[in-house]
Amino acid sequence: MIKSIPLSQATRLLNHGPTTIITASHAGKRNIMAAAWACALDFKPPKVTVVIDSKTYTRELMEAEGTFAINLPCVKQIEMVKKVGNSSGRDFPDTDKFAEYGIETFAAQEISAPLVKDCVAWLECRIIPEPHNQQTYDLFIAEVVAAHADERVFSDGRWHFEGHDDLRTIHHIAGGVFFATGQEC
């Protein structure tokens, strides 16, 4: 059901501007946060930008490890997205957000970050170090080194959500309110 996506098609997962979940791990620690400000940057090799606040625990892990994952959550995961977006991994020193919120994961192919189960696509990313951007703008540039998607809603390089309303990607408006990705037009 989960298929690898050719790297030449990886940016198509992000073209439509969905809300994302960022995961990272380093030295046995892992974390997860919501991020609306992720965007495609280049096709070949595929690159992305993502804005990650300097105060977040996820950023500490991703900067230490040099890699992170972009997970694309869907309509049925909105409550989980709100939970991981409104809490800090530092709140749970003895466990972590995955354990606290019962979030299941599976192993990535090229990086250490856990991939979130029941999301509809995943981009495994390696940071291209750009200290000025990171320090001045909280802006990270990364190369996509592997990509995967749920073939029920993404195949042959295209999203197709018809008949799978609960698997539609989501778009943050503000204040924890989201739109579902709508009709093709």
Added chain:
Amino acid sequence: MIKSIPLSQATRLLNHGPTTIITASHAGKRNIMAAAWACALDFKPPKVTVVIDSKTYTRELMEAEGTFAINLPCVKQIEMVKKVGNSSGRDFPDTDKFAEYGIETFAAQEISAPLVKDCVAWLECRIIPEPHNQQTYDLFIAEVVAAHADERVFSDGRWHFEGHDDLRTIHHIAGGVFFATGQEC
């Protein structure tokens, strides 16, 4: 019908990842292109990123002028978005894409770029020069210096498209196919 948006709410126009139209003008020349890779970067002052290929005429104008506009087109403008996305301003040396495609505009408040009529929101942007990003990644960082929206679909800091299906913003998938922004969830 078009209302100014407080700068503190400007990033909310882009949070949900809509496809954009970029306009720019310099020394009596103007141009317009489609851009799916625009993203919010910061709240205060509001900043955005946008990826603009080095071969485009719009980039030549925006780099010369130091400013550009992000226009948010809606469902009823999809044919126009495809036209401006699939042609170059350099194809029309005696006129321009606005004249060729009958695209009406109105004046911006703080910058020279024309704003596209019948779009549903507009962000007037001033480039923060970052030569390394521009040359290496085609990536521009800009501060939003004014913002406006059609109050039928954006007011009190929120998008609300119910009852206005033809005014829904759009999201590029690939190959000139788009999704409309969908239901609140």
